[in-house]
Amino acid sequence: MGREPRAHPRGHEVRAGARREGRARRDRRDPHAGLLALLVPRHLRAGARAGPRPPGAGQGVRAPLARRARLPRRGRAPAAARRRPLRGVTALHRGVRAHHRERLRARPAPADGADPRQPRPLAVAAPAPSSLPAAAVSRAEARWVLGLLVVVYVFNFVDRQILSILVEPIRQDLGVSDTAMGFLTGGAFAVFYTFAGIPIARFADRSVRRTVIAVGCALWSAMTAASGLARGFADLALARIGVGVGEAACSPPAHSLLSDYFPPERRATALAVYASGIHFGTAFGYLAGGWLNEAFDWRTAFLAVGLPGLALALLVRLTVREPARGLSEGGVAGEAPPATSEVFRFLWDLRSFRHLSFASALTAFAGYGVAIWTPAFLVRVHGMGTAEIGTWLGLIAGLGGASGAWLGGVAADRLGARDPRWAVRVPAAAALAGLPFTALLLFWPSPRTALLLGIPGTVLGAMWLGPVFALTQTLVRIRMRAVASAILLFIVNLIGLGLGPQVVGALNDLLRPTFGGASVRWSLAAVVLVSSVWAAVHFALAGRTLAGDLRAKAR
Template identity: 50%
Template sequence: MNTDHKATDNAKLSASKPSSASYYALGVLTIVYSFNFIDRQLLAILQESIKVDLDLTDSHLGLLTGFAFAAFYVTAGIPIARLADRSNRRNIVALAVFIWSFMTSISGLAQNFVQLLIARIGVGIGEAGGSPPSHSIISDIFPPQKRATAMGLYSSGVSIGILFGFLLGGWLNEFFGWRVAFVVVGLPGIFLAIIVRFTLSEPKRGQSEARTASATQPSLTEVLSVLWNRPSFRYLSMGAALNAFVGYATANWTASFMIRSHGMSTGELGTWLAVILGLGGAIGMISCGYISDQLGRNDKRWYMWTPMIALLIGIPFAAAAFTVDGKYMALICFIIPGIIMNSYLGNVIAMTHGLVGLSMRATASAVLFFIINFIGLGLGPWSVGILSDLLTPSLGTSALGMALLCIVPPIMVLAALCFYAASRKLRADLTLAPD
């Protein structure tokens, strides 16, 4: 019996040490996620030029960057994740990268709102196949005590993508126009798809925990039942969705706000936002995951407390950014929100995977992302666009700033409250995870 326990302990110890191949896979998947957000964020820095060229309203822009994209992104995400929980996840990621990169490139050919809308829907369907299988792979190659850090590193792809999306999009638009920007940014992703297909390996499910996945794939109903019966998931998913609401609203409208309220050019603005939202956001995500893994060794509630505290710190800076005079003062105020706005992501993914069985992880990620993106991506940018249009007759160019001020800080408060509520149930729920 002692020999069996010793063998089991040795297997778990070996599983807890990620290999160089694990870190290579994490690096490649992070680059993939970066391309995901380069393609997604590109529209934010180009939308003022597109608005003029195609004669669009803010509601149109909010629909393009928000609900229309999110509706197809979340709808396709769950069936793709179901496939990923029973088949080769690497191949799904490679195909997804190819599709969204191709659709980004042809966005530059759009001649009207409907054509651009169709292209963005194609991008959304492609991107639906990126994250759930990637999350599942990472959970199989990094053990629970290092998983939030790994997910934080992976999630930093959001900020890296924002960085290059703003930087490349801003300068390409200024010198060559928005159509060229779409083509130039989209094409490299096709080559990345080839790298994913031929250099990554498909890991064994459960290898990081020395566990064996069930031979029978749980049904979607079973996965939903497990998640719904965990109060911590209900609260953390809503906290994540509201955090994403303000994150997408800010990321998608900050460029337009600075152009309208402070008269900045896309080149200079793209450089500033690349550093603030891109580099700053990456620092926030990685730091939040690492700090939570360190503090979470003694108390799992830190996985929820850390993003809660980050949000509370960021609220006054977010409010100031939309109200201060002077473009540089506004940009300085954006620094703290830029660092903390998406810091929650690695933590909520890691905890969601801790609440479910091995063969449920991709599907659980898809369910989590359905909630996050339907509320956050779907409603965040669109609600700001609608309110901006309503305020424009009375406030003119100041309408967008007022819309952001009315929406962003209050939603940050609600998100922080949800994370606190999740922390109260998390420890008990983690003990109930099935195999």
């Protein structure tokens, strides 16, 4: 006769079921208790080493550990030891819970108002190619990127400004007027440069910025070389349009890239160093254009400065890595880039940006007019040759302009730490202080003395670049940076580069019946005086609402 089935489970099965229920209750109460059960031996959890109980012991999450930490019935620890779990285990558990609470407090509240303590669905985004985590960016790498982008900007302005030293030989070779040369140096380049800049910047905010810069560098270099193959004025104008489209891919993504490599307290200096490429590029353009024109001709000058940019584009593509958006400010931009119209509305709602952009455009209006037409002034009024002019202007523009850009950025960073309005006060003061030195340059009878007396004006005329570029990047949200830079450059270059040389050229033709070859002197004097005073007024007005506008991006 077989044994009847058991009606009740045995005692060890009851105990096993109780242990399973205890573990489930433990996991619901405290997710870290299971980790302790794995890491701490059973005999320690059971309190094999007896000791005085700390105040409040046996309460909260430790009680399940005491009940759960039972040895087999044979050889169980004394009851007193079982009631006193190990003091170190309790401290470790308390520390883990405290760390967990601190992480919950530090976690930002979700935008949808959900409880941050509850698990959220995991969103996985495909990382950008060669993206850099915060720990991967060193100061040495940031400096390498800054230095390489300065070289790119130097080539940018060599290819842009070499035309200014070649105005006279090109005009004589092609048989065109000053108004036509003003269009070639200004409008033909500036219109396409400014209108192509915004869609390219929009693309840069959504893609890999170093690749955008590399492709743009290759394009403008090839079109500069093609300028030397032009058979007439129309061919040269088309080549300059191509240069403008390629150069539109440089500064907006470069400003955004450098803003992720350098934090706000060092950003104005970094962008001022980057902006020094304007003056080094202008200097090299004067030197190379002047000497190559005298040694060969203006066509050879275009070919010689254009072709090396193709190798530079490859270097940028292979050595610059893409940082995470918002890296320098301790976070990563997770939102999608806003539409261009949204960025424009955001900027235009900031009264300080409206005044800042118009003041910068007026400063550029005078600056481009002087940069383009000063070589022609020295040829017509003082009879200097292009090689000598290139040497003098190259040294003055390179050393003086780069020093001014750097000084403006450093001054804005140091003074702006106390009051952000110094970011607009520095360029306002520089615009007015440079007027006497420009007058000495234009009216001193000796050309070499005039050039020396004009050096402080070159330094002061470059001090607006770093503060303005840095302030624009600080005014906007992270995903708006490249488009914001493109909008600023759109306004600055459409008015400054597009109209400055054109207006000076038109005034030259208008005043030539009265002043002859010296008409360029009076054209430059009128443009610089009106533009500088007008720009200083708008810089001062920008400071009135700057503090409130800086808080707008947090709303």
